[in-house]
Amino acid sequence: MKEENGPSISERERDAGTSGAGVGAGAGGGGWFWRWTMSAVAFRLILIYSFPQNLDLSSRPEVSTPVTSLRRLSEGYWLKQKSMSPYSGSMYHGSPLLMLLLGPLTVKSTQGQPDHMLCSLLFVATDVINAMLIRATGQSLQMAFGRHVKALDLAKLSYHPGALPSGDIAAAVYLWNPFSIIACVGLSTSSIENLAVLLSIYGACTGVIPVAAFGWVMATHMSLYPAILIVPVILLLGNGPDSPPKKLLLQRKHPDSDSRDSCSGKQETLRDNLESQNFSWSRGVCFFLWASFWGFYVMFLSGLIMREHGGLLEMFKRTYGFILTVKDLTPNIGVLWYFFAEVFEFFRSFFLIVFHANILLMTIPLSIRLKHRPCFMAFVCVAISSMFKSYPSVGDSALYLSLLALFVNELTDFKFAFFLFCGYVGVSLLSPVMHNLWIWRGTGNANFYYATAMAYACFQIILVVESVGAMLNHDRLLVKLSAMTTKPTGEKSST
Amino acid sequence: MAGNHRLNPISLSLIVIFLLLTTATADEHEEVFTEELLLKPLPDRKVLSHFLFLSTSTAPAESNHRHLFPKSISQLVQKFHVIDMELSFTQGRWNYENWGGYEPLSSRNAKPPGVELWAIFDVPQEDVDSSWRGLTHSLSGLFCASINYLEHSTAYSTPEWGFQPSSGSLRYGTLPREAVCTENLTPWLKLLPCRDKAGISVLMDRPSIYRGFYHSQRLRLRVDKSGSSGTGSVIRLEQTLTVVLQPSYQRASFDPRIAGLQPSWSMSSLFGRKISGACVLARTSNVYLHLEKNLIATLKGMQQENFQAEVESSTLQNSFGSSVFELSDHPDEIIKEVNDSQDDDLSHMYKFSLGRLTVSGPFDLGIRWKKPVLWSCPKLPLRVSRFLMGSGNERGAIAITLTSPYKNEEFTLASGVLEACPLTINVFQVVPWYIKVYYHSLRLAVDGELQPTEDAFDKLRVLPSEDKVSPGVLELVLKLPCGFKSAALTVEFDKGFLHIDEYPPDANQGFDIPSAVITFPKFHPSMQFDIQRPDSNSSLFTGFEERVPVRAYTEVLLVPLTTPDFSMPYNVITITCTVFALYFGSLLNVLRRRAGEEERLLQSKGKKLSPLAQLVSKLTAKIRGRPLASSQSRASSSPFFINKKLVLKVVVVAGIAVAWQLFSN
Numbered sequence A: 001m002k003e004e005n006g007p008s009i010s011e012r013e014r015d016a017g018t019s020g021a022g023v024g025a026g027a028g029g030g031g032w033f034w035r036w037t038m039s040a041v042a043f044r045l046i047l048i049y050s051f052p053q054n055l056d057l058s059s060r061p062e063v064s065t066p067v068t069s070l071r072r073l074s075e076g077y078w079l080k081q082k083s084m085s086p087y088s089g090s091m092y093h094g095s096p097l098l099m100l101l102l103g104p105l106t107v108k109s110t111q112g113q114p115d116h117m118l119c120s121l122l123f124v125a126t127d128v129i130n131a132m133l134i135r136a137t138g139q140s141l142q143m144a145f146g147r148h149v150k151a152l153d154l155a156k157l158s159y160h161p162g163a164l165p166s167g168d169i170a171a172a173v174y175l176w177n178p179f180s181i182i183a184c185v186g187l188s189t190s191s192i193e194n195l196a197v198l199l200s201i202y203g204a205c206t207g208v209i210p211v212a213a214f215g216w217v218m219a220t221h222m223s224l225y226p227a228i229l230i231v232p233v234i235l236l237l238g239n240g241p242d243s244p245p246k247k248l249l250l251q252r253k254h255p256d257s258d259s260r261d262s263c264s265g266k267q268e269t270l271r272d273n274l275e276s277q278n279f280s281w282s283r284g285v286c287f288f289l290w291a292s293f294w295g296f297y298v299m300f301l302s303g304l305i306m307r308e309h310g311g312l313l314e315m316f317k318r319t320y321g322f323i324l325t326v327k328d329l330t331p332n333i334g335v336l337w338y339f340f341a342e343v344f345e346f347f348r349s350f351f352l353i354v355f356h357a358n359i360l361l362m363t364i365p366l367s368i369r370l371k372h373r374p375c376f377m378a379f380v381c382v383a384i385s386s387m388f389k390s391y392p393s394v395g396d397s398a399l400y401l402s403l404l405a406l407f408v409n410e411l412t413d414f415k416f417a418f419f420l421f422c423g424y425v426g427v428s429l430l431s432p433v434m435h436n437l438w439i440w441r442g443t444g445n446a447n448f449y450y451a452t453a454m455a456y457a458c459f460q461i462i463l464v465v466e467s468v469g470a471m472l473n474h475d476r477l478l479v480k481l482s483a484m485t486t487k488p489t490g491e492k493s494s495t
Numbered sequence B: 001m002a003g004n005h006r007l008n009p010i011s012l013s014l015i016v017i018f019l020l021l022t023t024a025t026a027d028e029h030e031e032v033f034t035e036e037l038l039l040k041p042l043p044d045r046k047v048l049s050h051f052l053f054l055s056t057s058t059a060p061a062e063s064n065h066r067h068l069f070p071k072s073i074s075q076l077v078q079k080f081h082v083i084d085m086e087l088s089f090t091q092g093r094w095n096y097e098n099w100g101g102y103e104p105l106s107s108r109n110a111k112p113p114g115v116e117l118w119a120i121f122d123v124p125q126e127d128v129d130s131s132w133r134g135l136t137h138s139l140s141g142l143f144c145a146s147i148n149y150l151e152h153s154t155a156y157s158t159p160e161w162g163f164q165p166s167s168g169s170l171r172y173g174t175l176p177r178e179a180v181c182t183e184n185l186t187p188w189l190k191l192l193p194c195r196d197k198a199g200i201s202v203l204m205d206r207p208s209i210y211r212g213f214y215h216s217q218r219l220r221l222r223v224d225k226s227g228s229s230g231t232g233s234v235i236r237l238e239q240t241l242t243v244v245l246q247p248s249y250q251r252a253s254f255d256p257r258i259a260g261l262q263p264s265w266s267m268s269s270l271f272g273r274k275i276s277g278a279c280v281l282a283r284t285s286n287v288y289l290h291l292e293k294n295l296i297a298t299l300k301g302m303q304q305e306n307f308q309a310e311v312e313s314s315t316l317q318n319s320f321g322s323s324v325f326e327l328s329d330h331p332d333e334i335i336k337e338v339n340d341s342q343d344d345d346l347s348h349m350y351k352f353s354l355g356r357l358t359v360s361g362p363f364d365l366g367i368r369w370k371k372p373v374l375w376s377c378p379k380l381p382l383r384v385s386r387f388l389m390g391s392g393n394e395r396g397a398i399a400i401t402l403t404s405p406y407k408n409e410e411f412t413l414a415s416g417v418l419e420a421c422p423l424t425i426n427v428f429q430v431v432p433w434y435i436k437v438y439y440h441s442l443r444l445a446v447d448g449e450l451q452p453t454e455d456a457f458d459k460l461r462v463l464p465s466e467d468k469v470s471p472g473v474l475e476l477v478l479k480l481p482c483g484f485k486s487a488a489l490t491v492e493f494d495k496g497f498l499h500i501d502e503y504p505p506d507a508n509q510g511f512d513i514p515s516a517v518i519t520f521p522k523f524h525p526s527m528q529f530d531i532q533r534p535d536s537n538s539s540l541f542t543g544f545e546e547r548v549p550v551r552a553y554t555e556v557l558l559v560p561l562t563t564p565d566f567s568m569p570y571n572v573i574t575i576t577c578t579v580f581a582l583y584f585g586s587l588l589n590v591l592r593r594r595a596g597e598e599e600r601l602l603q604s605k606g607k608k609l610s611p612l613a614q615l616v617s618k619l620t621a622k623i624r625g626r627p628l629a630s631s632q633s634r635a636s637s638s639p640f641f642i643n644k645k646l647v648l649k650v651v652v653v654a655g656i657a658v659a660w661q662l663f664s665n
Helices: A001-022 A032-052 A054-059 A070-081 A096-107 A117-152 A166-176 A178-184 A190-206 A209-223 A223-241 A247-260 A265-275 A281-305 A311-325 A337-343 A345-361 A363-369 A374-388 A393-406 A417-441 A446-484 A488-493 B009-028 B073-080 B104-109 B125-143 B148-150 B182-190 B199-203 B250-254 B267-271 B293-305 B354-361 B406-413 B539-547 B569-591 B594-603 B611-624 B628-637 B639-664
Strands: B030-042 B047-057 B082-091 B112-121 B170-175 B212-224 B234-245 B285-293 B323-328 B335-337 B348-353 B365-368 B383-389 B395-403 B424-431 B435-446 B459-463 B472-480 B485-495 B511-512 B516-522 B550-553 B557-559
Touching: A001 A446, A032 A166, A032 B073, A032 B104, A054 A070, A054 B234, A070 A096, A070 B435, A096 A117, A096 A281, A117 A190, A117 A311, A117 A393, A166 A178, A166 A393, A178 A190, A178 A393, A178 B435, A190 A374, A190 B267, A209 A281, A209 B170, A209 B424, A223 A281, A223 A345, A223 A363, A265 B009, A311 A488, A311 B170, A337 A345, A337 A446, A337 B569, A345 A363, A345 A374, A345 B569, A363 A374, A363 B569, A374 A393, A374 B569, A393 A417, A393 A446, A446 B557, A446 B569, A488 B234, B030 B199, B030 B435, B047 B199, B047 B539, B073 B082, B073 B125, B073 B212, B073 B234, B082 B125, B104 B539, B104 B550, B112 B148, B125 B148, B125 B170, B125 B182, B148 B170, B148 B472, B182 B212, B182 B234, B212 B594, B250 B395, B285 B293, B285 B354, B285 B472, B383 B557, B435 B459, B516 B594, B539 B594, B557 B594, B569 B594
Parallel strands: B030 B285
Antiparallel strands: B030 B047, B047 B234, B082 B112, B082 B212, B112 B170, B212 B234, B285 B348, B323 B365, B335 B348, B383 B395, B395 B485, B424 B472, B424 B516, B435 B485, B459 B472, B511 B557, B516 B550
16 A cells, blocks of 8 residues: 555645745646546545455554544444444444444445445545535635735735645645545545534635534534634634735725725725624624534434433543543554553543643634634644544544645745655654554564654644744735835834 | 259250250251262373362351351351352363363363352342452452452453353353462362361372362352241352372383273372371261263273173172272272163262271272273363464454364264254353454354354344443354354454553563353253162262253463553653643744744834843843843833833742642641
8 A cells, every 4th residue: 555655645745845835837727636536536446446355454543543443333333233332342432423324334235245335435425525625615715815815906016826726736635645545445434524624614614604513513523623623613704714914904904095095996895895804793603503503403313323322421421531531542643542551540631631731722822823814723723633632543634734735825935845745754654664563563662653653743743833834924924015015104003 | 042943844844845946956057068079080091080078058147156167158148148159260271072071070160260250149239249349359368369350340240141041140250360279279178177187188289289280179159048038048068179180100101011001090199198087077978980981881892892701790899890990999889870761881980988987097099900991071062162363463353163073973973962953052251341342243154154144143142341341241142053063253353452550560471361151051961870878968969960051161362462661651751741842832932923023123123222221131031031132122112111020920920829838738
């Protein structure tokens, strides 16, 4: 599998790299995109059909965590069929709705059909839908950005941010990311969780509140961590999609209104439009209503399923409780398993709180600083939670990498791109080797595998920090550019 | 005063009646102790010795006084309301192929390695667990063993019908790793009225009995509340010690003519001791030599070949001993097995009563073989084995194979098999929680052909394990057609990863999966013996007559689990926290960089500073640990304000510290 991954990684990174370097050869139309989509789907189908044993990917620790493993899901479904609680046995820890949806597909039918074939097809379809959602999100972001650029008259300058079709690139990155290919072929339910997350971001970007609420509720229901996405989603709904800093818009507005009153009516309405994009509470309230509606609906359905098996309390204990208390210490690509296998029992709850607070509390400075770029903030939140979640898998990485690719235009001065690319490749090659040495051959040691997990965490941290830094720099650049166009008086007013 | 000395007839008669009553009640609450030893030559040139001590007490459970019955056991019954309990300490594994499987002795006394304890309690369902916990602690103290490890809910299970039929108050637990030694035997012997000072327990010379191939010390406690209204409760304490020993080869090995000869042995050569007399407290004290059915048949066959022994076979003592073997002592009685069928090749029991030994000196039963004899023992209906599949420390599978020991034509002829078609097999398997079994992967293959999962199992009960709470229990009934050669039951599992404190001291040795219990509920091997004087006290014979289903224990499996580095906790904590700090620090730094930038912007076109102000700003920059450039502008604007701020901060921190001190005090 790894041999086949090599070229595709480089493919993706070349995409990202070229865009990062700002070469940005304008890709002609959507034709190439559909070709890439078709080939990605074909590649997946080839992998699924020609290697019916799933290349043994479904048991890889990188792909199937206790939360996303399809095998555990089918165990839960089997227990449910035997009129036991699906959560008895500490095997299944996912959503009961997902179990009822996917469970029947995992039962081996007797017609000589290969195992999990229908399920694989479902996952391929999910991946395609994910890519389409990313593409649509990217397009809406680009439209919004184009509007702002026009409003700010930035196009007059030597600044052409909208050169790349970021939505197409991000979708292609998602489809050809070896991580998402592995997660799809390895039958990890993380792609369905990704679907819910993307649905919520897409809904928020395009302003379809019920969809956003549904996605958020489902994502939270399935894996809890997307709960922090409520901040970017509400900001998205309230402020609209990503825009240059609000201050910049206001700063542009005021000198304009002072000097040039006799502007064309069209431009005036646009500016009014921009100004009226103050935080709209009504949309937030609407989102809350929809979210509570969907939440109650999901709870009701889960309650129906869990009626004879301890009710919702049991479900929360076995899903959220399991995620929050890191009970399963099976090695994965995260950092928490080894920590909690080694840490003294006395400190366990303290560190559980600290680590989860790290994810949760970072949303506050992020929402202060990136409130004008909620979609980017959603990317940062997803990346942070996939870094430090208790059972991370490569499916989560696939999600945030493709969300990152949505901002190829803004992140032109992204530093360390090549270094990070090498780091990702190196870790994804070394980690299975170390795992094999430790678990299968018994010649290695837990520390080797843990070291790769640490390195992976460090690379992810660098990626997030650098991307946030690059985005803020980009905003600064916008300020500078606009400062160049406006009179020095405008600058004074800004200070 | 005088009136007291004068006994009128009425009071006399009253006293007499009272005395009679007390003796009567004493008789009613009688306590009986019997001791028996069964010796049996085994086909693979070993000797089985089975010691059986039975103490019975009919006294009510509330009474505190005991004559013979061990007080500690009766207190167990009193306190924990045990109805039925069995505790066994075993070392070695019973060889079902060579030592017999289809017979009462093996299905009762073959036990899994280590400690096995099961108990049925006469308490409400919700109190069963607390009774079990108390019982394990008491037994742990009583037998100097780590039975108290069975108190954790991860160590015991509640079988419903797989082990034996129960009404939910049965608890079952095993400790496969427990080493069995003298320290467990001594307290066990203390329960006997004569300990190992007199009677047949004298033979228990520690080095010789622990040298054996199989050593199982068992304690079975049964309380019969069959008597009306609780008064007639009978406590039966059955203590058995089953040892398989290897007689020394010395004499046989030197003679080339008799290479296939069974080794001759005697009690003194096996145990290094002789019996000096019966335990005077024992009601019966007997030694039996058991020659099993196939051996008798072989001997008869040999006799018919050289028919000079025809005449001798009619005599009672050493009926055919003269030609093939010779006993060192005359048996008091030869008890023959009786059967419904007209088969006359049935097993024989040579009975030696120890009651007569007071006159004839120490008793040393021996057998000397003259001719090589080969025979086989009654085998299990199916050969049972269990093994692990897969490699590596991530996952694996448990396989239980059941193979037919017979050829096709033999199978139908084998005793009692025909009516038991299709074969019903109960499988009971307890799996510790760190072996995470995927029960949906349970598969049955008969003769290499995978059976459809829906109708492979006649009855299935799965109690999945819960992490750190309870073990997984698998109980299932298989119905297999009679003509099959082999059946394999497989179930896959993932290996769990434990916290470093949960590993035992020698973590790399691996973890044990307890034996699976395979029961054949349709097979009840029982032996009826033709006893002249029906002696109800001989628990050996009542045990042989009891219809107990054939039971077999599989091997204990050793599963190696992956171990973390046990020396790493500090390193892991510090490195992980460093990574978290790196994340938190660098991300926050990036997020708050705006202020610095703007200040730099200001400073670039800022005015010149006076030297004093520069110095102050440098100082404050030093104190605050910030780069000079960023703070210069602010320092220049209001150095005193910053100082004030600093002072304010110090005051706030000090205030918090003081408040904390006060609060914590």
